[in-house]
Amino acid sequence: MKKELSASIIIFIIIMIGFIFSVRVSEQQNNKYLREKYVQSTEIKENTATTIAAPSEKAIDYQQKKVIIWVTSIILGMVVPAFFLFSGLSVGIRNWAQSRSKIAFIAFILYFIVYYSIITLISLPLDYYSSFVLKHAYGLSNQSFGKWIGDFLKSFAIAIAVGSALIYIPYALIKRSPGYWWLYFGLLLIPVLFFITFISPVYIDPIFNKYEKVQDTKLEARIYDLIDKTDIKNVKVYQVNKSVDTKEMNAYMTGVLNTKRIVLWDTTIKNLTDRETLAVVAHEMGHYLMGHVWKAIVLGGILNVFIFYLINKIALWVINKSGGTFGITKLHDIASLPLLMLLLSIVMFIVTPTINAYSRYTETEADRFELELTKDNEASMSSMIKLHQTSLALPTPGIVYKLWNYDHPTFEERVDFAKNYKPWEEGKALKYEKYIK
Numbered sequence: 059m060k061k062e063l064s065a066s067i068i069i070f071i072i073i074m075i076g077f078i079f080s081v082r083v084s085e086q087q088n089n090k091y092l093r094e095k096y097v098q099s100t101e102i103k104e105n106t107a108t109t110i111a112a113p114s115e116k117a118i119d120y121q122q123k124k125v126i127i128w129v130t131s132i133i134l135g136m137v138v139p140a141f142f143l144f145s146g147l148s149v150g151i152r153n154w155a156q157s158r159s160k161i162a163f164i165a166f167i168l169y170f171i172v173y174y175s176i177i178t179l180i181s182l183p184l185d186y187y188s189s190f191v192l193k194h195a196y197g198l199s200n201q202s203f204g205k206w207i208g209d210f211l212k213s214f215a216i217a218i219a220v221g222s223a224l225i226y227i228p229y230a231l232i233k234r235s236p237g238y239w240w241l242y243f244g245l246l247l248i249p250v251l252f253f254i255t256f257i258s259p260v261y262i263d264p265i266f267n268k269y270e271k272v273q274d275t276k277l278e279a280r281i282y283d284l285i286d287k288t289d290i291k292n293v294k295v296y297q298v299n300k301s302v303d304t305k306e307m308n309a310y311m312t313g314v315l316n317t318k319r320i321v322l323w324d325t326t327i328k329n330l331t332d333r334e335t336l337a338v339v340a341h342e343m344g345h346y347l348m349g350h351v352w353k354a355i356v357l358g359g360i361l362n363v364f365i366f367y368l369i370n371k372i373a374l375w376v377i378n379k380s381g382g383t384f385g386i387t388k389l390h391d392i393a394s395l396p397l398l399m400l401l402l403s404i405v406m407f408i409v410t411p412t413i414n415a416y417s418r419y420t421e422t423e424a425d426r427f428e429l430e431l432t433k434d435n436e437a438s439m440s441s442m443i444k445l446h447q448t449s450l451a452l453p454t455p456g457i458v459y460k461l462w463n464y465d466h467p468t469f470e471e472r473v474d475f476a477k478n479y480k481p482w483e484e485g486k487a488l489k490y491e492k493y494i495k
């Protein structure tokens with residue numbers, strides 16, 4: 059291995075240590091801020107639906123655990139593929155796969171299955187702890203162990219099936235067009251993402267939970283009345299039995315073309331008043347009208363091209379400077395998969411704050427539309443307060459955690475916005491008038 063590569067690795071490790079330190083400091087500062095700002099609400103025990111209550115010790119504790127899990131998963135996402143490279147394990151799996159089948163396509167699939175299985179096993183304890191143990195410990199989960207393991211096995215099977223079907227494509231592109239594979243592969247992913255977004259609501263999501271029309275017919279009628287206040291045509295509203303998994307609440311908009319839908323977790327319908335549920339639906343309608351799903355597909359596609367461009371550049375440099383340390387001399391060797399995954403982790407780590415900032419912008423616009431449509435600031439505030447407090451969300455996390463993890467504005471920001479945004483009271487024009495009949 060050449061000096062430039064070892065020096066780069068050392069510098070990168072130092073940067074990551076600095077990053078972890080900054081996470082710690084920002085969380086400490088934030089806890090201080092929360093204790094100072096929300097101290098009064100504790101004393102007078104203010105917990106009306108339009109005021110954020112002081113975060114409980116339990117919520118602060120839960121946030122600390124989430125931060126540790128997040129940092130651990132970043133480290134694992136880099137250390138595990140690095141281990142495959144440095145230990146020679148990747149080359150070993152490749153040699154084994156090639157000895158089992160002379161057909162490159164099959165050997166690639168065998169490599170992928172072994173690689174993905176090992177990665178899944180390594181991340182299993184953290185996965186189990188964060189999505190099952192921790193959620194139960196903090197009273198956020200209704201999930202039985204059987205459902206957890208069932209969902210885990212289903213996800214694993216889907217990943218193996220999809221990964222095996224697709225793994226050969228990037229490598230064939232790298233081999234045929236070493237200079238421009240990143241461009242072709244990035245562009246090719248746009249229709250793939252489109253297709254996945256199209257079929258997921260109908261074929262993938264029901265594998266995990268039950269989707270049905272909103273059971274409360276009075277509420278359902280009010281929802282469709284609200285939809286009739288806009289030009290939205292044939293959108294379907296579903297409820298999903300997430301109460302088997304969680305006590306938390308949520309709603310989302312997904313699908314493209316005729317699979318477009320608004321989905322409400324049944325926990326949301328159960329715990330919110332009708333007015334609050336309508337506020338949540340109005341937010342999702344905002345995503346629908348502003349085309350946030352297809353914009354995410356197109357922007358994501360463009361971003362992918364940029365990401366693969368960077369990965370290609372760095373990977374070629376690493377292979378060149380490695381002097382054969384990893385047993386890889388060509389990028390189209392399947393044994394380079396951990397290298398590509400390691401670089402993907404690093405590049406994603408770098409671009410995540412930008413993706414989240416864009417997402418927070420679209421969420422604010424959906425909140426704005428929600429308020430313009432319903433003009434019900436109180437219901438918006440109280441629905442947000444219930445949604446966040448049930449999930450033990452802090453009014454705001456540390457700034458570093460926010461930049462890397464928050465694809466929605468913070469609890470505090472959203473409630474403030476819902477409290478203060480009422481241009482109709484000042485006779486000002488609405489930003490999304492054009493969407494409202």
Ligand SMILES: [Zn+2]
Binds near residue numbers: 341
């Ligand atoms: Zn949203």
